[in-house]
Each structure stands twice: as structure tokens, then as C-alpha cells.
């Protein structure tokens with residue numbers, strides 16, 4: 001288990017990221033959820049409480065099996081999706097799930113968001129679509145992990161929303177914002193013409209450049 005200080009800072013990060021998600025129009029009300037890995041457990045937003053009413057001290061902590069070990073509030077109903085992705089991708093330290101409108105539009109079309117903006121490289125070569133399963137189900141947890149290969153940091157959840165991951169919850173939130181931006185640009189460009197899609201090689205170069213920038 002991580003120490004008290006780490007739990008406290010991760011719990012505060014959960015509440016701050018949740019508030020930022022609402023302020024950035026990535027979700028409304030109590031929708032969406034956020035989590036951060038700490039040691040072998042996961043600090044996750046509680047179920048059905050508006051982000052501006054959450055006391056960080058009550059934010060639940062669960063094991064990778066989804067069992068609550070701390071915090072007074074019940075964990076998000078999407079906990080299986082979060083814990084399954086942490087179990088399958090050791091490089092991930094933070095997850096943000098949103099219902100942002102432009103990205104959710106492509107999710108409902110079952111269409112990946114292609115590389116029509118260079119910023120897509122933050123998420124991968126494209127933002128793929130994970131198959132449909134009911135919210136909160138083990139199947140959805142499996143489909144989401146399947147869509148997130150090692151080079152992909154975001155996927156759409158068909159007929160539902162977005163899952164973005166990163167080394168930290170702040171990085172995952174940044175990726176969720178970028179996914180929504182890329183979806184909006186692709187939507188707008190498609191509405192008035194034929195967007196030009198960057199080649200795989202061009203996206204590879206962008207990904208390498210972003211990695212270099214991050215490691216500076």
C-alpha cells in the first residue's frame with residue numbers, strides 16, 4: 001500500500017481532474033470518472049456524487065480486484081474498466097473516462113477518429129473504437145483494454161464515450177481534451193470537404209517527437 005501522503009495527493013488530483021472535466025465540457029453532472037494508480041491499488045472517483053461535492057478524504061481506494069479498501073464513498077460503477085486497464089498496461093498511472101460530445105459522435109458512428117490533426121499523435125495513430133457492452137460490465141472492461149494496445153492512449157467506447165490513459169491522471173485528462181479537439185476538427189473538416197489524413201510515417205515521426213519532448 002502507498003503511504004498516507006501519496007493517497008492524499010492522489011485523492012485531491014481525482015477531485016481536481018473531475019472538476020476540470022466538467023469545466024472543459026468533457027462531461028456533465030456526475031458523468032464520466034477518473035482514477036489514479038498508487039502502488040498496487042487505485043484511487044477512483046466515487047459513484048453518483050457531483051465532483052464539486054466530493055471531499056477528497058472520502059474518495060474511495062480499491063484493489064486491482066475492485067475491492068474497496070479505503071474511503072467512505074462507493075467507487076464508480078465503471079471500476080472494472082479502470083482496474084482491468086491497469087492490470088493489462090503496467091505503464092499506465094491515470095485514466096479518464098468522458099462523454100465528450102464530438103468524440104462520442106464518432107463512437108456512435110462506430111468510426112475511429114483518424115489522423116486529420118497532428119495532435120492525434122498524443123493518442124496514437126488514430127483513436128479506435130472498442131466494441132459495445134453495457135456500462136459498468138466486465139465485457140466493456142475487456143473490450144476497452146483490447147482497443148488500447150501499447151501505442152494507443154485513447155479509445156472510443158461504442159455508443160458511449162471516451163477512455164483516455166496516461167502516465168498520470170493529469171496526462172490522461174490532457175489526452176481526453178486532445179481527443180475531443182481532434183474529433184471536433186475531423187467533424188468540421190468532414191462537414192465542408194474531405195480532410196487530408198496524415199500518413200502512418202508522418203504520425204510515427206510525430207509520436208517520436210512527442211516522446212522526445214516528454215523526456216526532456
Ligand SMILES: [Zn+2]
Nearest residue numbers: 032097135161
Ligand atoms: Zn460513461
